[in-house]
Amino acid sequence: xxxxxxxxxxxxxxxxxxxxxxxxxxxxxxxxxxxxxxxxxxxxxxxxxxxxxxxxxxxxxxxxxxxxxxxxxxxxxxxxxxxxxxxxxxxxxxxxxxxxxxxxxxxxxxxxxxxxxxxxxxxxxxxxxxxxxxxxxxxxxxxxxxxxxxxxxxxxxxxxxxxxxxxxxxxxxxxxxxxxxxxxxxxxxxxxxxxxxxxxxxxxxxxxxxxxxxxxxxxxxxxxxxxxxxxxxxxxxxxxxxxxxxxxxxxxxxxxxxxxxxxxxxxxxxxxxxxxxxxxxxxxxxxxxxxxxxxxxxxxxxxxxxxxxxxxxxxxxxxxxxxxxxxxxxxxxxxx
Numbered sequence: 432x433x434x435x436x437x438x439x440x441x442x443x444x445x446x447x448x449x450x451x452x453x454x455x456x457x458x459x460x461x462x463x464x465x466x467x468x469x470x471x472x473x474x475x476x477x478x479x480x481x482x483x484x485x486x487x488x489x490x491x492x493x494x495x496x497x498x499x500x501x502x503x504x505x506x507x508x509x510x511x512x513x514x515x516x517x518x519x520x521x522x523x524x525x526x527x528x529x530x531x532x533x534x535x536x537x538x539x540x541x542x543x544x545x546x547x548x549x550x551x552x553x554x555x556x557x558x559x560x561x562x563x564x565x566x567x568x569x570x571x572x573x574x575x576x577x578x579x580x581x582x583x584x585x586x587x588x589x590x591x592x593x594x595x596x597x598x599x600x601x602x603x604x605x606x607x608x609x610x611x612x613x614x615x616x617x618x619x620x621x622x623x624x625x626x627x628x629x630x631x632x633x634x635x636x637x638x639x640x641x642x643x644x645x646x647x648x649x650x651x652x653x654x655x656x657x658x659x660x661x662x663x664x665x666x667x668x669x670x671x672x673x674x675x676x677x678x679x680x681x682x683x684x685x686x687x688x689x690x691x692x693x694x695x696x697x698x699x700x701x702x703x704x705x706x707x708x709x710x711x712x713x714x715x716x717x718x719x720x721x722x723x724x725x726x727x728x729x730x731x732x733x734x735x736x737x738x739x740x741x742x743x744x745x746x747x748x749x750x751x752x753x754x755x756x757x758x759x760x761x762x763x764x765x766x767x
Contacts, residue, residue: 459537462549462564465530476531479601480577480592484526487590487606488581490518499603500595510606517588517608524584534564534574545569557657565653575601578650587611589650607651614701618647622662625669628741634669636741641666643696643703679710684730692750702743704760707731711749714757720749724759728766739763 465473486494492511496504503510514521534547550561557563564576573596581588593605611617616624625640645662649655673680675691682689693708709727714720724747731745732738738745745766748758 460542460545460547461535461537462547462562463533463535464550464562465532468531468533472533473531476533476575476577476594476601477528479594480528480531480579481526483592483603484579484581484590487514487608488521488524488526488584490514490522495603495606498600500597503604510603513606513608520585520588520610521581521590521608522584524581524588526579526581526590529578529580531575531577532562532564534566534576536569536571536574538571541568541570543568557655557660559657561657563655564651565655572596574604576651576654591650593651609647609650610698611647611650613643613647613698613703618644618658621647622665625665628737629665629669633737633740635671635674635735636737637669638666638671638674639694639696639705639741641669682709682727682730682734684726687726689727689730696742697746699744699746703741704744704746705738705742706746706748708748708750708756711751711757714749714751714755717757720757721759724749724757725761725766728759728761732766 463472483495483498486492486498492507492514495510495514496507499507499510532547532549534545536542536545545564545566547564547566548561549563551558552561566574575594575596576591577594578589578591581590587610589607589609589611591605591607591609592603593607594601595604596602613621621640621644625637625644628634628637628640641662645659645666646652648658648662670676674694679690679692682691690710691707692710693706695706697704697706707727711720711723727747728745742763744760744762746758746760748756750756
């Protein structure tokens with residue numbers, strides 16, 4: 432966020448500067464942009480990522496697993512599901528690599544919070560060409576983040592690989608596949624729409640649309656740019672105290688109080704739905720839980736009718752302490 436950028440400037444001094452001037456000395460975490468790394472390293476990262484992209488486009492999860500780091504290969508179901516889910520859109524696609532980032536994490540133990548500041552920063556933090564990556568529990572080593580834009584398939588996607596160097600090879604450490612648009616709208620559109628909601632005083636809609644804008648603007652969730660920093664600042668001006676963010680909030684419906692734990696936007700096909708999760712003691716009686724979910728939907732819209740202007744439907748999930756849950760979904764027009 433922008434606060435981190437300002438702290439960085441205070442440490443390294445005013446004016447424009449390159450990250451490499453002091454990142455390694457300050458934190459033992461160094462980021463090399465494409466312009467900073469040697470040609471052979473950049474070529475290896477791009478060619479390796481394209482090879483892995485082709486595996487994903489073919490639906491060859493088995494080959495990707497063989498080229499994954501051990502900790503990921505031991506639980507590869509998430510990657511397999513992502514490839515299977517996106518196979519109709521990836522089939523036949525070609526990947527064009529964006530400039531890669533090389534991240535070096537020095538030391539002898541994992542860092543609870545590794546921060547990599549990439550490129551040129553200014554006195555107010557990030558610039559149009561900078562980026563920041565924040566990765567929790569990162570072991571020492573050399574890593575890379577490479578994003579490829581998929582074209583020629585059913586629809587455009589961004590496919591991002593987190594790579595880790597092991598010996599002389601770059602292995603798969605993570606995979607992120609995203610549609611950069613929802614219903615034909617990109618992150619900037621959602622940011623502009625959020626500003627319009629704010630101007631009308633619909634701060635909850637604005638907050639949730641800022642969240643979606645931030646999600647669409649960057650290819651991986653742990654990346655921050657000048658635009659995401661601006662979105663963060665804008666979001667703070669509309670942050671609602673009656674929706675869960677840092678802690679659960681209560682929603683009263685008749686004689687019952689629901690403890691909401693999470694509220695966030697979710698693309699479903701060409702629609703944008705609102706997901707609401709709440710604490711529930713027992714979800715084993717699906718009929719009863721469905722009625723509870725429906726009651727919560729009605730109570731939510733009765734209290735916050737502005738949500739009808741922003742979302743196509745609501746998904747409510749009752750969640751037990753064990754993590755088991757039961758979900759219901761209704762189109763906005765069917766919630767009366």
